[in-house]
Amino acid sequence: MQSFPRELLDGYASFMAGRYARERDRYRALAQDGQKPSTMIIACCDSRAAPETIFDRGPGELFVLRNVANLVPTYQPDGGQHGTSAAIEFAVNSLKVENIVVLGHGRCGGIHAALSPSAEPLDEGDFIGKWMSLLAPVAEQVGGNSFMTAAERQTALERISIRNSLNNLMTFPYVERMVREGTLALHGAWFDISAGELWVMDADSGDFLRAETVDEPEL
Amino acid sequence: MQSFPRELLDGYASFMAGRYARERDRYRALAQDGQKPSTMIIACCDSRAAPETIFDRGPGELFVLRNVANLVPTYQPDGGQHGTSAAIEFAVNSLKVENIVVLGHGRCGGIHAALSPSAEPLDEGDFIGKWMSLLAPVAEQVGGNSFMTAAERQTALERISIRNSLNNLMTFPYVERMVREGTLALHGAWFDISAGELWVMDADSGDFLRAETVDEPEL
Amino acid sequence: MQSFPRELLDGYASFMAGRYARERDRYRALAQDGQKPSTMIIACCDSRAAPETIFDRGPGELFVLRNVANLVPTYQPDGGQHGTSAAIEFAVNSLKVENIVVLGHGRCGGIHAALSPSAEPLDEGDFIGKWMSLLAPVAEQVGGNSFMTAAERQTALERISIRNSLNNLMTFPYVERMVREGTLALHGAWFDISAGELWVMDADSGDFLRAETVDEPEL
Amino acid sequence: MQSFPRELLDGYASFMAGRYARERDRYRALAQDGQKPSTMIIACCDSRAAPETIFDRGPGELFVLRNVANLVPTYQPDGGQHGTSAAIEFAVNSLKVENIVVLGHGRCGGIHAALSPSAEPLDEGDFIGKWMSLLAPVAEQVGGNSFMTAAERQTALERISIRNSLNNLMTFPYVERMVREGTLALHGAWFDISAGELWVMDADSGDFLRAETVDEPEL
Numbered sequence: 001m002q003s004f005p006r007e008l009l010d011g012y013a014s015f016m017a018g019r020y021a022r023e024r025d026r027y028r029a030l031a032q033d034g035q036k037p038s039t040m041i042i043a044c045c046d047s048r049a050a051p052e053t054i055f056d057r058g059p060g061e062l063f064v065l066r067n068v069a070n071l072v073p074t075y076q077p078d079g080g081q082h083g084t085s086a087a088i089e090f091a092v093n094s095l096k097v098e099n100i101v102v103l104g105h106g107r108c109g110g111i112h113a114a115l116s117p118s119a120e121p122l123d124e125g126d127f128i129g130k131w132m133s134l135l136a137p138v139a140e141q142v143g144g145n146s147f148m149t150a151a152e153r154q155t156a157l158e159r160i161s162i163r164n165s166l167n168n169l170m171t172f173p174y175v176e177r178m179v180r181e182g183t184l185a186l187h188g189a190w191f192d193i194s195a196g197e198l199w200v201m202d203a204d205s206g207d208f209l210r211a212e213t214v215d216e217p218e219l
Numbered sequence: 220m221q222s223f224p225r226e227l228l229d230g231y232a233s234f235m236a237g238r239y240a241r242e243r244d245r246y247r248a249l250a251q252d253g254q255k256p257s258t259m260i261i262a263c264c265d266s267r268a269a270p271e272t273i274f275d276r277g278p279g280e281l282f283v284l285r286n287v288a289n290l291v292p293t294y295q296p297d298g299g300q301h302g303t304s305a306a307i308e309f310a311v312n313s314l315k316v317e318n319i320v321v322l323g324h325g326r327c328g329g330i331h332a333a334l335s336p337s338a339e340p341l342d343e344g345d346f347i348g349k350w351m352s353l354l355a356p357v358a359e360q361v362g363g364n365s366f367m368t369a370a371e372r373q374t375a376l377e378r379i380s381i382r383n384s385l386n387n388l389m390t391f392p393y394v395e396r397m398v399r400e401g402t403l404a405l406h407g408a409w410f411d412i413s414a415g416e417l418w419v420m421d422a423d424s425g426d427f428l429r430a431e432t433v434d435e436p437e438l
Numbered sequence: 439m440q441s442f443p444r445e446l447l448d449g450y451a452s453f454m455a456g457r458y459a460r461e462r463d464r465y466r467a468l469a470q471d472g473q474k475p476s477t478m479i480i481a482c483c484d485s486r487a488a489p490e491t492i493f494d495r496g497p498g499e500l501f502v503l504r505n506v507a508n509l510v511p512t513y514q515p516d517g518g519q520h521g522t523s524a525a526i527e528f529a530v531n532s533l534k535v536e537n538i539v540v541l542g543h544g545r546c547g548g549i550h551a552a553l554s555p556s557a558e559p560l561d562e563g564d565f566i567g568k569w570m571s572l573l574a575p576v577a578e579q580v581g582g583n584s585f586m587t588a589a590e591r592q593t594a595l596e597r598i599s600i601r602n603s604l605n606n607l608m609t610f611p612y613v614e615r616m617v618r619e620g621t622l623a624l625h626g627a628w629f630d631i632s633a634g635e636l637w638v639m640d641a642d643s644g645d646f647l648r649a650e651t652v653d654e655p656e657l
Numbered sequence: 658m659q660s661f662p663r664e665l666l667d668g669y670a671s672f673m674a675g676r677y678a679r680e681r682d683r684y685r686a687l688a689q690d691g692q693k694p695s696t697m698i699i700a701c702c703d704s705r706a707a708p709e710t711i712f713d714r715g716p717g718e719l720f721v722l723r724n725v726a727n728l729v730p731t732y733q734p735d736g737g738q739h740g741t742s743a744a745i746e747f748a749v750n751s752l753k754v755e756n757i758v759v760l761g762h763g764r765c766g767g768i769h770a771a772l773s774p775s776a777e778p779l780d781e782g783d784f785i786g787k788w789m790s791l792l793a794p795v796a797e798q799v800g801g802n803s804f805m806t807a808a809e810r811q812t813a814l815e816r817i818s819i820r821n822s823l824n825n826l827m828t829f830p831y832v833e834r835m836v837r838e839g840t841l842a843l844h845g846a847w848f849d850i851s852a853g854e855l856w857v858m859d860a861d862s863g864d865f866l867r868a869e870t871v872d873e874p875e876l
Contacts, residue, residue, distance in 0.1 A: 004406050004419045004433055005258055005318050011274035012417050012430055019272065020415040030267045031326060031413030037266040039224055045306050047256040047282045048249045052269045053238065055230035063266045066285040067302040068309055077344035083286040083302050086350035087264050090287055090328065093341040099224050107250060109309060122312040123393060125296035131305035138585045145583065147576045147598045149644045156594070160585045174342060187223050194250030195648070196239040198231050200223045206587045210633070211231055214223055442844050442857045442871055443696055443756050449712035450855050450868055457710065458853040468705045469764060469851030475704040477662055483744050485694040485720045486687045490707045491676065493668035501704045504723040505740040506747055515782035521724040521740050524788035525702050528725055528766065531779040537662050545688060547747060560750040561831060563734035569743035612780060625661050632688030634677040636669050638661045649669055652661055 023058065030060045037063040039099040040091040042084075042165065044070045048193050049105040063091050069110030070102055071134050072165035075172045085172075092174055098184060100175075102165045104158045105191040111158050114139040115150075135161055162188040163206050242277065249279045256282040258318040259310040261303075261384065263289045267412050268324040282310050288329030289321055290353050291384035294391045304391075311393055317403060319394075321384045323377045324410040330377050333358040334369075354380055381407040382425050461496065468498045475501040477537040478529040480522075480603065482508045486631050487543040501529050507548030508540055509572050510603035513610045523610075530612055536622060538613075540603045542596045543629040549596050552577040553588075573599055600626040601644050680716065687717045694720040696756040697748040699741075699822065701727045705850050706762040720748050726767030727759055728791050729822035732829045742829075749831055755841060757832075759822045761815045762848040768815050771796040772807075792818055819845040820863050 020027060040063045041051040051057070051064050065087040072084060091097045113119065114132040117139070121129050132139070135157070142148075142157045166186050170176050178184035188201030190208050199208035239246060259282045260270040270276070270283055284306040291303060310316045323330075332338065333351040336358070340348050351358070354376070361367075361376045385405050389395050397403035407420030409427050418427035458465060478501045479489040489495070489502055503525040510522060529535045542549075551557065552570040555577070559567050570577070573595070580586075580595045604624050608614050616622035626639030628646050637646035677684060697720045698708040708714070708721055722744040729741060748754045770776065771789040774796070778786050789796070792814070799805075799814045823843050827833050835841035845858030847865055856865035 014275040035266045056233040086346040089346040127305040127308040151645045207589045452713040473704045494671040524784040527784040565743040565746040
């Protein structure tokens with residue numbers, strides 16, 4: 001039979017000897033009392049952009065949805081099996097998270113695919129093509145800008161996509177209501193990978209600013 | 220405006236001073252050369268079960284999809300926007316991962332919902348209900364077993380669901396072909412949270428065994 | 439009568455007591471032997487982006503043209519009085535500079551004007567409007583992107599404009615010939631002002647990279 | 658590819674470690690609040706006569722136009738792309754500078770060209786010849802003065818040219834009006850290079866006087 005990957009077993013042994021040993025009580029309490037994360041992160045599947053790593057967070061702190069290119073569709077209560085919407089519904093209505101962060105990142109393969117609409121599909125099912133078509137209108141406009149370099153178009157769409165996901169989140173009636181009432185806050189962020197830079201979205205302008213320059217919360 | 224969560228900014232500062240500082244070259248190479256993870260993990264959004272934490276893995280190693288209850292639907296090339304299938308297509312056909320691990324865990328809220336079909340939906344859209352209906356046939360049978368305790372039914376369905384996801388993975392033609400050809404391997408695992416136990420699925424029997432008891436690969 | 443600005447007289451006194459006193463011999467040699475700068479900089483008039491300051495260069499090192507938004511028109515030997523073209527002709531054919539650097543910068547007022555074509559002219563002569571019309575085709579395309587924020591459009595056009603100036607430089611027959619022969623090199627750079635970041639253009643891709651990450655020259 | 662000049666990268670590193678490190682707050686404020694220079698300098702491209710160096714001024718203080726021989730054309734609202742006029746329009750009408758200084762200097766190559774009308778053009782486009790023709794009437798008279806030495810003719814034309822630029826500035830209607838109203842002042846200055854002498858023009862007589870001898874502003 002196929003063996004369970006050795007590096008994962010080794011990694012698990014390291015986890016047990018390290019983090020788990022140190023945080024045993026926390027894990028037991030989290031099992032006993034249930035999870036109460038205050039923040040949901042919507043991130044990409046990319047192996048270089050794990051939210052727990054970038055934000056250095058431990059067990060119980062982040063409820064994390066990860067799909068290709070951290071996309072959020074609009075609210076579509078049509079009876080379909082919408083995995084992303086299910087996670088949002090659960091986080092907001094059951095876990096009562098106080099924050100939702102859409103976390104994008106540089107060199108995103110999904111965004112690259114969205115900017116290459118004429119590329120051959122990966123497979124005849126073309127799930128990536130269909131999934132990234134959620135961005136089609138914006139991807140078309142950005143992709144058509146012949147004066148920007150390929151890398152500039154990519155970064156531009158990565159950031160536009162984060163704003164797009166945040167806008168789509170607001171189409172969920174309970175998200176809109178709780179944001180209005182001040183019990184839920186939406187945030188955007190973009191991780192650079194290479195230099196490790198984190199850029200945080202300014203909610204007013206939609207611009208992304210280096211995390212180091214973000215002021216303390218106003219009281 | 221709403222401030223970016225302070226604990227995330229602090230966590231990011233800690234990441235930069237710690238892991239990033241130590242692994243700067245690795246991040247730069249991962250940006251330059253692209254990601255080449257050998258393993259995809261399909262895990263749950265639960266805040267207590269982050270794969271990178273449980274397997275103690277660093278940047279570039281795990282391509283991670285996370286949805287509610289780590290479900291995989293069957294292959295449905297119907298033109299719909301299937302986020303989970305898109306991630307699988309990308310991991311297998313573009314990244315050429317060698318392993319896919321479906322990682323479930325104890326006390327899963329999604330599984331709990333699947334076992335409570337008569338509970339009131341979280342919202343009129345009922346995305347959780349629709350999403351967990353992917354498990355409806357098995358959930359119905361387990362849920363109807365009045366001789367098991369509630370906790371036993373929960374654990375049973377968590378494990379059945381992992382096997383179900385693995386079976387559904389095999390409905391993707393390329394997954395089936397690559398598994399047959401030996402270039403892709405599928406694995407199941409279940410994390411206990413409380414005691415930190417990892418249980419690994421035996422591919423032949425479908426049983427879950429403590430990771431510590433899993434033999435070295437047979438030669 | 440109007441007095442010569444006091445701060446300039448004070449600054450001059452400071453220059454004489456400082457830099458001039460230290461570099462007296464250099465100034466005398468530069469007067470005696472003439473200037474032999476190896477680099478021409480085409481920069482903006484902006485008070486925050488003086489090339490000698492950003493590159494910490496002394497007398498005799500940089501031949502500096504500064505106009506609004508560091509624009510270079512195409513080669514137009516039509517008998518008109520083209521100030522920018524005159525400076526380029528002098529630098530290349532008389533001074534024999536080896537490098538031309540087009541240096542743009544963030545928050546450029548000229549670029550802002552190019553993105554606000556319907557704004558009221560500053561004056562009925564509308565010299566700014568006419569001057570920035572050199573960028574009209576690209577400004578139109580960038581300005582029409584409704585998915586980018588105003589700041590993103592601004593940065594995008596600042597960088598596009600640098601590439602545009604470099605392309606226009608290549609329409610000067612002698613520039614083209616000397617670049618081809620390897621006796622003249624063209625470069626782009628963009629200065630951020632706020633964080634003091636300098637971004638250097640990669641000649642192959644046209645992308646801008648942080649100066650700190652630029653490799654040593656290949657030998 | 659062509660590498661960015663090493664001495665500029667080194668100079669930038671020196672700037673960041675020195676001036677930027679000391680004036681970080683000033684740069685940030687200048688980015689945030691925009692530039693508000695009170696003085697525009699119209700200077701020459703010559704590498705030996707950078708205004709920021711001669712007047713020892715820092716970021717945000719001087720709005721600097723530099724062309725060959727610090728020429729100002731007359732006001733010509735003919736729809737042409739006049740770079741120098743655009744900078745003047747922007748400085749006066751948008752930045753509301755209070756002073757404009759035309760700064761000439763000794764051993765100016767452009768002035769030398771203007772005094773050598775029969776010299777072969779640098780290139781068939783002859784942009785320098787065309788540009789310096791702005792001075793043709795005065796250059797002809799000075800050049801024809803056989804009783805002055807070549808050096809005397811050069812210095813004479815350098816100073817005449819400054820007065821000429823100041824006169825041409827007064828053909829801009831808003832410059833004329835603001836000077837009349839006392840909200841804008843025009844000044845001339847000439848820098849010697851060799852001995853580092855700065856000569857300031859007396860507005861009444863047009864004579865140039867050593868800066869050290871210029872009186873304090875009259876009260």
